[in-house]
Amino acid sequence: MLKKFQEALDKRKETGILRTLKPKSAGIDFYSNDYLGLARSQEFHQLLLKQIQENPGLLYGSSGSRLISGNSSTVTETENYIAEQHQYPAALLFCSGYNANLALFSTLPDRHDTVIVDEHIHRSVHDACRMSHAKKIKFRHNDPEDLESILKKHPGQCYIAIESLYSMDGDFAPVREIAALAKKYNAALIVDEAHYFGVFGYGLIEKYQLQHDVFAAVITYGKALGAHGACILCNETVKSYLVNFSSPFIYTTAAQDFLWIAIKSGYQFLKLKPELSKKLHQNFFSEH
Template identity: 65%
Template sequence: MLNKFHHFEEALEKREKNGTLRILKQNQEGIDFYSNDYLGLARNQEFQDLLLKIVYENPKLLSGSTGSRLISGNSSIVVEAEEFIAKEHQYESALLFPSGYNTNLALFSTLPTRHDTIIVDEQIHRSVHDACKMSNAKKLKFKHNDVEDLKKILKKQNGLCYVAIESLYSMDGDIAPIQEIVKITEKYKAGLIVDEAHAFGVFGYGLVDKFQFQNNVLATVITYGKALGTHGAAILTSDLIRSYLINFASPFIYTTSAHDFLWMSIFKGYEFSNTNKKLLIDLEKNIKIFRIQNLKSPSSENSPIQAIIIPDNHRLRSLKETLLDNGYLTYAVFSPTVKEGTERLRICLHSFNTEEEIIGLTKIIKEFI
């Protein structure tokens, strides 16, 4: 019977030959320039001690939720957390999910119907593409951060349109022209959905909050597995959209709720980061140190994600391995994950990196390229 699935083996062999085979590895020892722990909360001892104290006082937080939010998993803690998050972000409502991927599946598989159109930035996260397949809506792409291209596409559409962007993109580390996009989507009466996964915590509460676009955006996605150092995600939206998702979003209805410790850690993460502003100051300082090393990058100058284009999978792998041999943990993004010729070293900067580490990293990169 296994012979019927030989194409699986062939696909894996092809990736191995091309040097793009993915395998799971345990976390390695080294200097972290690859995780999304931008503010260092996932390793922050004071934050860990705070959470540990809460668990000691209420060990039931670690127990399973026992069911979906619609059955037995809707605790007072998750309700309080959602109310707090909505108020902090100045939205009517918030709806929590166990992960950002699950959140995007819920949004884009539920709101658009087969009669609607979803227009996505060509560099939008894979979770959005997967969700679009589930929605049966027509999906179109506009050129990355190209406002004029988005306008051209919107002009040609009839019926209801949704536009999906990220505020800070994880591959190029560049920022969306959100002010211009808001104007265009309002002009053409399209529903704008903004994924703030990488912007939250780095740019305060994100760019929607910075520019006070809460009433101009249909929904905002905030994730907590990056700058907040925990897990889960929230949809920030109106009471109407929240109620609609609770009633019709399969990824919400048919999944067991996370345990209360997750919701509590998000709650406390907000409080901790808001009272420890030095973490953000240190991150901003380290981004500036990296940028003055004058490495060519498509990334925004104030982004914690800095991409270095190495347009060849083999050269890119060689650089990554050289860095690893010197104790630097980085992430290489090979084609076909990105377009051929745009392969890159994806460097993540953190509040805890030192100037010496940053200069050591960039010195090796300069010698290589």
């Protein structure tokens, strides 16, 4: 068995694509997802430190899954706050964006459904589709015409998975056109706002006020917010369905309250510091 693993590793090494874990590089950061510098912001850290000093209980371990002993008023209040901020009826927090996507796409579609994904969609969605047993079809990147041709051929329940901003090429999704198609074909549109959130306000959905047309959204907090974790924005029925049936939500220990407080404080910090994203845009446009 080990021989098989070693052969695969050797093959990677030969072609120069062997992955290894390296220490953080020193120097100017052109490679992380810490788009606004919050992960290293002294000012933000001081704010969090003050909250811990005032309430050391934030550092307690959650002690279990949220369905057993791991739920707290802090996580519930943070979810309510996030839902209100994004103008969605409900929000459900997760320890990572990977887990949030895994929860959505492994739980909502069943074996009779079709998940139509942009060909550049994040790996977590592909992994989730394997868990769901739904049929998965890729459409050409950012191409609503190709998407429509697939929707026409699949009259059953379809889910459409896109990102609002694709990190590899830095291009935006034609979200209004895709939302119109979702409506026309009664498909459920799910938008991952991982790279858009914080850099351009709360997201493309907020920008175009598409809350009623986008079935669910994923917001992640490991990028512009410099923290960790993610939430799914959806309606109350979908939230309750995930809480009842989603393995990546149920069978895992909840994070410490500190994470939920860091996320809520991150939203408040971004509101106080609009200059952070303005500076990023200036840097970008002076380079292009």
